[in-house]
Structures are given as C-alpha cells and as structure tokens.
Amino acid sequence: MNRIETVIRRIEEALGQGRAAFEKDILEAYSRDETSDLSAMPDVLVRAESTAEVSAVLRICNEEMVPVVPRGAGSGVTGGAVPVNGGVVLSLERMNRIIEIDRENMVAVVEPGAITGDIQKAALAEGLMYPPDPASLESCSIGGNVAEIAGGPRAVKYGTTRDYVLGLQFVLADGSVISTGGKFVKNATGYNLAGIILGSEGTLAVITKIHLRLIPAPRHSLDLLAPFGSLEEAMEAVYRILLSKTVPAAVEFMEEDAIRLVAGFHRKDIPFPEARAHLLIQIDGDSEESLHRDIEKIAAAIGLPGEEIIVAAGGPQRERLWKARRAIREAITAESPVFLAEDCVVPRSRIPAFLAGLKELFNARGLRSIMFGHAGDGNVHVDVLKGDMDYEKWKELVPGLRREIYLRAIGLGGTITGEHGIGCLRRGYLPLAASSAEIELMKRIKKAFDPNGIINPGKIIP
Numbered sequence: 001m002n003r004i005e006t007v008i009r010r011i012e013e014a015l016g017q018g019r020a021a022f023e024k025d026i027l028e029a030y031s032r033d034e035t036s037d038l039s040a041m042p043d044v045l046v047r048a049e050s051t052a053e054v055s056a057v058l059r060i061c062n063e064e065m066v067p068v069v070p071r072g073a074g075s076g077v078t079g080g081a082v083p084v085n086g087g088v089v090l091s092l093e094r095m096n097r098i099i100e101i102d103r104e105n106m107v108a109v110v111e112p113g114a115i116t117g118d119i120q121k122a123a124l125a126e127g128l129m130y131p132p133d134p135a136s137l138e139s140c141s142i143g144g145n146v147a148e149i150a151g152g153p154r155a156v157k158y159g160t161t162r163d164y165v166l167g168l169q170f171v172l173a174d175g176s177v178i179s180t181g182g183k184f185v186k187n188a189t190g191y192n193l194a195g196i197i198l199g200s201e202g203t204l205a206v207i208t209k210i211h212l213r214l215i216p217a218p219r220h221s222l223d224l225l226a227p228f229g230s231l232e233e234a235m236e237a238v239y240r241i242l243l244s245k246t247v248p249a250a251v252e253f254m255e256e257d258a259i260r261l262v263a264g265f266h267r268k269d270i271p272f273p274e275a276r277a278h279l280l281i282q283i284d285g286d287s288e289e290s291l292h293r294d295i296e297k298i299a300a301a302i303g304l305p306g307e308e309i310i311v312a313a314g315g316p317q318r319e320r321l322w323k324a325r326r327a328i329r330e331a332i333t334a335e336s337p338v339f340l341a342e343d344c345v346v347p348r349s350r351i352p353a354f355l356a357g358l359k360e361l362f363n364a365r366g367l368r369s370i371m372f373g374h375a376g377d378g379n380v381h382v383d384v385l386k387g388d389m390d391y392e393k394w395k396e397l398v399p400g401l402r403r404e405i406y407l408r409a410i411g412l413g414g415t416i417t418g419e420h421g422i423g424c425l426r427r428g429y430l431p432l433a434a435s436s437a438e439i440e441l442m443k444r445i446k447k448a449f450d451p452n453g454i455i456n457p458g459k460i461i462p
C-alpha cells in the first residue's frame, strides 16, 4: 500500500467512509483556482466539517509525510490553492457558518468557509459593517481573505483584511489547535501569532475560526465617475482630492485600454467610453449634508465642471458605474483566456510613471496590456494578454516580463504584490523584494510551524 492509499484509509477511519474523495472527476474541480493557465491534480480531496476533522487530517498527513493544501473558495489568482505537489486538498467550503454577529462588542465570529459577501450582509442587518471588499466578495471565503490579506477598493479609507482580524483559531501540521485573540480590540499578550498567520497563504497552518472587528455602518454612500484626458491628470486629481482632506472610501482608476475593452465588451453601455482615464470615487458618511460637502470639495479638487461628473446615489445607477470596473477580468478572459495578471503596489504619486513606463515597454514588444486598479492606495493591476501569440513563445516571454514589471515597481519604492500574494507563481521572484535575511527568517518560521514541510509546499518561499 503506498502512502496515498494509507492516508485515504486512515482519513476514512477517522472521519468516516466516503469522506476522502479520490475520483478523477471530483478531483478535477480542485486542480485549479482562478489563476490563468495553471492546474495540478490532487490525489485526495477532503471537505472538512469541523476543527476536529481538520486536526485529524493534518495529523495523519504529517505522520505519513503527504502534502496538504488548504482551500477556501478557490478564487485565488496566484495558484495558492493549487496542489502543485499533489497530496490532499483540504477544503474548508463546508465550514461556512457565520457563528455570531455580536452587536454589543461589534464582532463577527465566523468559520473560514463563510463567503465574505454573506458576512457583510449579516453585519449590515445589525447596522454594522465589515469593510474589506475584494471584487470577488460574492465568491471568495473569509479564510482565503485572511490567508491572502485580501483588500479591495475601500482600503483607502478602511484598510484591508489585516485591520479587522481580532482573533484566530488555527491548526498546526501536527494537529494541535491554537486559539489566539477574541472579542477584544487590544491585545499585547506575547507574540502576535495571528499576525504571522495573516498573509501566510495556507503555508503555516489551517485557519478554522475567525473573530472579525465590525464598525458602525455609514448611513449614506454614493459614487462619482469622472472622465480625464490622461492618466496623469487623473492621478493629479487623486492627489488633490486627498489634499482637500476628504477621505473617499474608494478611488479606482481605469486607463484608456481598460475603458475601451469594457466598452467593447458591454457594447458601449458604459459612461464616457472615449475618455483616456476614469476615476470612480466612493464616498460615505452619516448625513446627506456631509456627502454633499464632500462632493463639492471633490469637484473643486478635480477641477471639472459639475456636469462632467456623474453622481450616482441609487442602486441601479451605482451598479452601472461599477459595472465597467467589475467586468474587466471577464472582458479580458473573453478576449484572451491566457493572460498575465499582476498587482504591484507603488507609492500613489508614482502610479503614472510606473504605468507609462510599462505601457511603453509592452507596446514596443507588440503586447496588449490593460491597466486599472486602486488609485487611492497605489495598488495597480497590470494585465498583459497573450492574445493569439504562440503558446511556447508566450511561456518563454512571461518570466522576463514578470521580472521587469517587479523590478520597476521596486525601483519606484513599491513591491511586487499588494493583495494577490506570492503563491506559486511569484515565489521565484521573492528575492527581488525580500532580502536573504528576511527569506531565511521566513524559512525558520515555516519550520517552527510545519517541521516536515507538509502544509502547502511549493508556495511563497523560493
């Protein structure tokens, strides 16, 4: 009996008959996430239903030295949940309960498989807000968000997942269960273990319960869309908005290739399809008056006449404005199923230099690129489309292209990823952004949590 057969037998003894799936058609769906052009088959799938089950699976795999890959909803875009070394995919999708929305303490207690959008809705029903808003919020899980430190447009005002985790329960490779933090805001009790698990991309432990900080939900919010004659003008406007002491919840940008792509995709059903850049700005607050004051300040800062800015307060109107921004990935996939998706971060003021330099580089090589993202926090999405290029040629081109993009971001004072993580796609490039001393420390942390290296091997650390 080989090691995988032994693991299947032991998992079924511990969890029950039929709990370790190994049929090819079932495994197929767990061989990929949303990363373009990447898949690898697992040997076994276990959909855990409790922390005790997670603990049993980890203990067995650790004893048998078989890899375990934690998986949330599989919406990751850097291959974090792809079992590149085979082994067991440990899915948390069935541990999806919102255990409690505690109004008094403004805390949500949730299982890792809970869908982020569902947590937001449950909080809102109590007048509370869970602000992090990845574009994938209707399909990603909170466990994946914690593992990736997911962010979204509202990071400008509210921060990212990192800013809302008050406590975690997680399971180590040997099956031991650790609980840290809870329904309290301050905590100075020893090392910040939750802080180490945040962003660890399922390489240190499996998260099984999360305490999330909630805040009072603002009573009003609206969106503004402004067109610009160039990306530089749009970025200058962002700078002036922030200087005007208005803190928008979100400031998103799209450059002209992104606007044209989505306009084509939606048959022009987007506002200002001919603009060279868009800014989509969200503001929120407790009174309509404060919002109107913010609109005036923003309009003055942008320097555009009022009639050239669309203000959307109602649901369908707002949806129309966000439609273009949210449809970019779908539009890209429709045009080129294989593409490079980068999410570097640079100081806000360097966005135009970063993007202009890259556009020139891509154009010179005949590559089609689409750029958009979070102007308010410097996290820019740079997607390069394979189009009809020969696949072998594309594969040869990608490593050099990635390296060039990362070096330019780092050269401008930024780093290689703002929200999508390292996963397996970018591990070879980590030394560009982290010193050898940092990487050595990461290796020692990994060893302390997972001495046999069974949890999500082949991710993050080169």
Ligand SMILES: Cc1cc2nc3c(=O)[nH]c(=O)nc-3n(C[C@H](O)[C@H](O)[C@H](O)COP(=O)(O)OP(=O)(O)OC[C@H]3O[C@@H](n4cnc5c(N)ncnc54)[C@H](O)[C@@H]3O)c2cc1C
Pocket: 033, 034, 069, 070, 071, 072, 073, 074, 075, 076, 077, 079, 080, 081, 092, 112, 133, 134, 135, 136, 139, 140, 141, 142, 143, 144, 145, 146, 147, 148, 149, 150, 151, 152, 153, 201, 202, 203, 205, 206, 207, 208, 329, 419, 420, 456
């Ligand atoms: C259309 C689209 C839009 C997106 N927009 C955004 C965005 O705006 N902002 C953003 O940050 N990301 C975005 N993403 C990326 C993705 O949704 C996030 O990375 C998300 O956090 C992944 O969550 P998931 O549950 O799908 O995790 P998965 O893809 O299943 O896993 C991601 C990583 O987390 C680990 N993991 C998952 N659950 C656990 C757990 N319980 N314990 C330990 N490790 C675990 C996995 O091992 C893996 O390394 C987008 C993706 C798509 C497809």
